[in-house]
Amino acid sequence: QSVLTQPPSASGTPGQRVTISCSGSISNIGSKPVHWYQQLPGTAPKLLIYNNNQRPSGVPDRFSGSKSGASASLAISGLQSEDEAYYYCAAWDDSLKGRGVFGGGTKLTVL
Amino acid sequence: QVQLQESGPGLVKPSQTLSLTCTVSGGSISRSDYYWSWIRQHPGKGLEWIGYILYSGTTYYNPSLESRVTISVDTSKNQFSLKLSSVTAADTAVYYCARGGPTWYMDVWGKGTTVPISS
Numbered sequence: 001q002s003v004l005t006q007p008p009s010a011s012g013t014p015g016q017r018v019t020i021s022c023s024g025s026i027s028n029i030g031s032k033p034v035h036w037y038q039q040l041p042g043t044a045p046k047l048l049i050y051n052n053n054q055r056p057s058g059v060p061d062r063f064s065g066s067k068s069g070a071s072a073s074l075a076i077s078g079l080q081s082e083d084e085a086y087y088y089c090a091a092w093d094d095s096l097k098g099r100g101v102f103g104g105g106t107k108l109t110v111l
Numbered sequence: 112q113v114q115l116q117e118s119g120p121g122l123v124k125p126s127q128t129l130s131l132t133c134t135v136s137g138g139s140i141s142r143s144d145y146y147w148s149w150i151r152q153h154p155g156k157g158l159e160w161i162g163y164i165l166y167s168g169t170t171y172y173n174p175s176l177e178s179r180v181t182i183s184v185d186t187s188k189n190q191f192s193l194k195l196s197s198v199t200a201a202d203t204a205v206y207y208c209a210r211g212g213p214t215w216y217m218d219v220w221g222k223g224t225t226v227p228i229s230s
Contacts, residue, residue, distance in 0.1 A: 002157060033215075033216070035214075035215070035216040035217075037217075043222075044207055044220040044222055045158065045207070045217075046220070047217060047218045050214070050216035051216065056218060088157065090158075090215075090216075092214070092215045097174050098171065099173050099174055099175075100148075100160035100173070100215050101160070102159070102160065103157070104157045105157045105158075
């Protein structure tokens with residue numbers, strides 16, 4: 001059972017806007033920055049969003065992040081077939097002496 | 112640009128110690144603003160953070176693995192390493208090394224190495 005909760009799946013058609021949610025608690029998302037990773041099949045995760053809503057260089061502005069209280073969301077607009085991947089949220093958690101925690105991952109399918 | 116590459120044995124026997132090394136190229140491991148992390152992914156599952164080390168040698172481990180994990184750094188070789196003791200089949204996973212920023216985001220990842228635990 002992951003500390004951060006994500007829906008196991010999401011889907012959309014090309015061009016649509018989809019959002020993926022990530023729910024946590026005061027000890028993680030509620031007090032720490034949230035980060036998002038994209039993992040294409042058979043590859044290492046790639047940083048997509050850091051510090052709630054910042055995009056690393058090279059990440060298209062179709063990807064955006066937001067946070068409210070102990071929940072966060074990743075939005076993907078203008079959905080493309082190459083966006084089909086797993087998406088993970090992550091944050092530092094101050095409980096249990098402190099640890100990094102991930103969501104269980106959301107499989108995004110482009111229909 | 113900075114690249115990370117994991118290396119280690121392809122197979123480890125149960126009860127033995129898993130040892131992996133991450134070689135950093137294109138940049139120095141001796142920067143105070145970076146955390147050097149290990150993460151693993153069990154087959155078909157999500158990501159699990161193992162721990163990180165600073166260039167100074169300060170370490171921080173996942174409490175769930177702390178009793179079996181040691182992460183060390185060799186600044187002369189621009190490498191950091193992971194040792195996981197008393198492994199079982201449950202430690203079979205893809206192991207990634209990554210560079211972390213100050214708020215625990217990981218912006219550069221190695222390709223990962225699959226470590227089966229089997230006799």
